[in-house]
Amino acid sequence: MFFKVLSAMVLAAVLCGVTAPQVSSDMVYAGSPLESIARVCVTPEQVARFLHNNVVFQDDLSLFGQADYWQAPEELLVRRRGDCEDYALLARDLLSRQGVEAFVFSLYGEGGYAHTVCVFVEGGRYSVMNQDRLVRLRAGSLKELADWLYPRWRWGAVAERQGHRGRAIRVIHRWELER
Numbered sequence: 001m002f003f004k005v006l007s008a009m010v011l012a013a014v015l016c017g018v019t020a021p022q023v024s025s026d027m028v029y030a031g032s033p034l035e036s037i038a039r040v041c042v043t044p045e046q047v048a049r050f051l052h053n054n055v056v057f058q059d060d061l062s063l064f065g066q067a068d069y070w071q072a073p074e075e076l077l078v079r080r081r082g083d084c085e086d087y088a089l090l091a092r093d094l095l096s097r098q099g100v101e102a103f104v105f106s107l108y109g110e111g112g113y114a115h116t117v118c119v120f121v122e123g124g125r126y127s128v129m130n131q132d133r134l135v136r137l138r139a140g141s142l143k144e145l146a147d148w149l150y151p152r153w154r155w156g157a158v159a160e161r162q163g164h165r166g167r168a169i170r171v172i173h174r175w176e177l178e179r
Contacts (some may be wrong), residue, residue, distance in 0.1 A: 034073055038097040044120065044127070044134050047094045052132035055090075056081050070161045084116045084131060089161055091118035091129040106166060107146055109153040116159065116166070119145065143177045 041050045058081040060069045073090040076082045088104045095102040095118065102120040107113075118129040125138040126145045139145040146153045157168035 032074070033077055034093065035097075037077075038094050041094055042098050044095065044100070044129065044136075047091055048129060048132055048134040050094075051087055051091065051129075054080055055087060055132065057083060057087075057131060059083050068166070069164050070166050071164070072161065085159075085161075085166060087131040088116045088118040088129070092120075095120050095129070104159045104161075104166075105142070105145075105156060106159045106168070107149055107153050107156045109150050113150060113152070115150065117149065141177075142172060143174075146172075146174075 037050065041047050055076065060083055061067055063069070063079070063081055063083075070089065071079065071082050071086045073093045076086045076090050085104065085106070092102045092104050100120050100122075102118055104116060105119045106116040117131075119126050119142075120129065121127075122136070122138075125140060126142065127137050127139075128135045128145065128149070130149075137145060137148055139148065142156065146156050153174060155171060155173045157166075157172070158170040159166045159168055161167070
């Protein structure tokens with residue numbers, strides 16, 4: 001068991017682009033591959049590097065034969081293929097494990113525009129993990145962040161995964177914020 005966990009830790013370190021961790025007794029309890037990755041990908045930069053090096057973008061229709069399918073982070077780690085919400089869910093999970101306030105944010109606009117990112121808070125300001133790209137936007141509001149992502153957005157939602165679908169837990173409408 002110890003060597004299996006240690007090899008998962010070393011692999012995670014390599015995948016995150018950081019030096020392999022020192023051997024310690026707490027590695028025996030590292031748990032899942034997701035936990036191992038979270039132990040060594042401790043900064044937003046390392047999470048972005050992990051996503052860039054290990055996940056390939058592929059839309060849900062070609063991957064699952066349906067228009068929308070939200071993979072659990074563990075599923076994405078196995079398939080190593082997914083679309084924007086899959087990246088966002090894994091990034092949110094990894095950042096949250098580091099104590100970073102992070103959430104999944106979906107944005108919708110004209111012409112059927114839909115995109116999902118991981119938003120995280122540093123110093124009270126919003127930054128973005130957009131698939132494997134880290135943008136320290138430091139936006140003062142979700143409206144400012146949404147305007148930067150897609151200037152013609154109509155509405156957005158803080159979302160969570162429910163089964164294999166997304167579920168809005170907080171909806172914002174552009175017109176409400178422009179009053």
